[in-house]
Amino acid sequence: xxxxxxxxxxxxxxxxxxxxxxxxxxxxxxxxxxxxxxxxxxxxxxxxxxxxxxxxxxxxxxxxxxxxxxxxxxxxxxxxxxxxxxxxxxxxxxxxxxxxxxxxxxxxxxxxxxxxxxxxxxxxxxxxxxxxxxxxxxxxxxxxxxxxxxxxxxxxxxxxxxxxxxxxxxxxxxxxxxxxxxxxxxxxxxxxxxxxxxxxxxxxxxxxxxxxxxxxxxxxxxxxxxxxxxxxxxxxx
Amino acid sequence: xxxxxxxxxxxxxxxxxxxxxxxxxxxxxxxxxxxxxxxxxxxxxxxxxxxxxxxxxxxxxxxxxxxxxxxxxxxxxxxxxxxxxxxxxxxxxxxxxxxxxxxxxxxxxxxxxxxxxxxxxxxxxxxxxxxxxxxxxxxxxxxxxxxxxxxxxxxxxxxxxxxxxxxxxxxxxxxxxxxxxxxxxxxxxxxxxxxxxxxxxxxxxxxxxxxxxxxxxxxxxxxxxxxxxxxxxxxxx
DNA sequence: CGGTACATTGAGAGATATCAACAGGCGTGG
DNA sequence: CCACGCCTGTTGATATCTCTCAATGTACCG
Numbered sequence: 001x002x003x004x005x006x007x008x009x010x011x012x013x014x015x016x017x018x019x020x021x022x023x024x025x026x027x028x029x030x031x032x033x034x035x036x037x038x039x040x041x042x043x044x045x046x047x048x049x050x051x052x053x054x055x056x057x058x059x060x061x062x063x064x065x066x067x068x069x070x071x072x073x074x075x076x077x078x079x080x081x082x083x084x085x086x087x088x089x090x091x092x093x094x095x096x097x098x099x100x101x102x103x104x105x106x107x108x109x110x111x112x113x114x115x116x117x118x119x120x121x122x123x124x125x126x127x128x129x130x131x132x133x134x135x136x137x138x139x140x141x142x143x144x145x146x147x148x149x150x151x152x153x154x155x156x157x158x159x160x161x162x163x164x165x166x167x168x169x170x171x172x173x174x175x176x177x178x179x180x181x182x183x184x185x186x187x188x189x190x191x192x193x194x195x196x197x198x199x200x201x202x203x204x205x206x207x208x209x210x211x212x213x214x215x216x217x218x219x220x221x222x223x224x225x226x227x228x229x230x231x232x233x234x235x236x237x
Numbered sequence: 238x239x240x241x242x243x244x245x246x247x248x249x250x251x252x253x254x255x256x257x258x259x260x261x262x263x264x265x266x267x268x269x270x271x272x273x274x275x276x277x278x279x280x281x282x283x284x285x286x287x288x289x290x291x292x293x294x295x296x297x298x299x300x301x302x303x304x305x306x307x308x309x310x311x312x313x314x315x316x317x318x319x320x321x322x323x324x325x326x327x328x329x330x331x332x333x334x335x336x337x338x339x340x341x342x343x344x345x346x347x348x349x350x351x352x353x354x355x356x357x358x359x360x361x362x363x364x365x366x367x368x369x370x371x372x373x374x375x376x377x378x379x380x381x382x383x384x385x386x387x388x389x390x391x392x393x394x395x396x397x398x399x400x401x402x403x404x405x406x407x408x409x410x411x412x413x414x415x416x417x418x419x420x421x422x423x424x425x426x427x428x429x430x431x432x433x434x435x436x437x438x439x440x441x442x443x444x445x446x447x448x449x450x451x452x453x454x455x456x457x458x459x460x461x462x463x464x465x466x467x468x469x470x471x472x473x474x
Numbered sequence: 475c476g477g478t479a480c481a482t483t484g485a486g487a488g489a490t491a492t493c494a495a496c497a498g499g500c501g502t503g504g
Numbered sequence: 505c506c507a508c509g510c511c512t513g514t515t516g517a518t519a520t521c522t523c524t525c526a527a528t529g530t531a532c533c534g
Contacts, residue, residue, distance in 0.1 A: 153390035154434025197391030
């Protein structure tokens, strides 16, 4: 299962053989731009649970996630946590409205990123409308995901939340690896709970329930989607 | 109270005396660009409860909201509704990832918009990186609001939700009209409930409770914030 | 083999939803 | 100008879902 997720992404040193390029903002760059762009970037690696950046911190870098999964979250003063998204290879992080990060980002498993200083990135992007448009598309896609998630958080039951999560996680992974009934879930139950606005116990119970009715099989490090049609129905659109 | 909200925005025919320009994407345009831009736009008016555009519909226009308040919402197949935001004068609507609207938009009170066909807008914006960047900023700001709202939906109690809503609604209005203890609430209790992921009864009870403890006074068409500090404390950051 | 962190399961409490009745404001029409 | 009806909002009683607290189980790692 680990190998499965590790297969997403690239350990290559060069953009030329970067496996996530087609999914990343870099896909908008031509060969020459790419070479210039490559010189601006530094690879960085993070171990599981390491923090890549924290909320409220000055945001001085952009990141292209090239390998691994990250959790993006916000904390309330009393420690309650809401995970606002999981980042997968190809995702672009670091855009802010205020200059400070709007959320924190941790590595869930081993993570590799391309890091760019904002100033050099912005100088590079300045006169490249195609890159700006691509970044804009990414922002709009995230916005659309965020709104979809608001519906989940505000209006769905626990069962619908979990089913929706599994189905859309499958769909996201499928875009990179092709379809599979076996879903790796590198994040903990607590992460899933904080993503869905539930407690860990409710998530656990709901998983068990879905297994009992034959929709999923709980396996080490993930689940197998035994009855995807049923799961989609439970997700209620 | 109606006059209060109507004062936001402009009935003027020309961009030159448009009151929302400094808040809108137009602020990034110089005088010449503005004049060209003006020729691309058509004013349109919507009566309370009229739908400006609907989810899933092909999105062929962009909109600058210049007067009034709109509710932006998504529906589940069984009719459950989640309001993903309220739009105020200056807000820019119509960006999509897929070409289809990700949500529906209704006028709450009398609404005036500048409407642009996407094709002419995109032709106009093509070689204007400053406009692209401005639009990008708007998208990122919305993204940041969306994530803040996820925290509210997933992790806050009813009382915290209502208090947070009142405080941030006040702050949004203050940005346009200056601070005031009197908050117009042009949206219905049902709208507020669907925004906060609650039922109308819970919203009503919570308003009453906040009034009983002296935090607000419920008045026709809105509330008066009697104890803003207390409201902020109840909002839990 | 024991410890620790994570996950599951159970019992009970509590917050919010649901169902139902009532009140108040506003416009309409007599 | 008043009465009626409708729509929105409020309040109450009860139900239910999810949370909380607690115990047990399980996998991984030293």
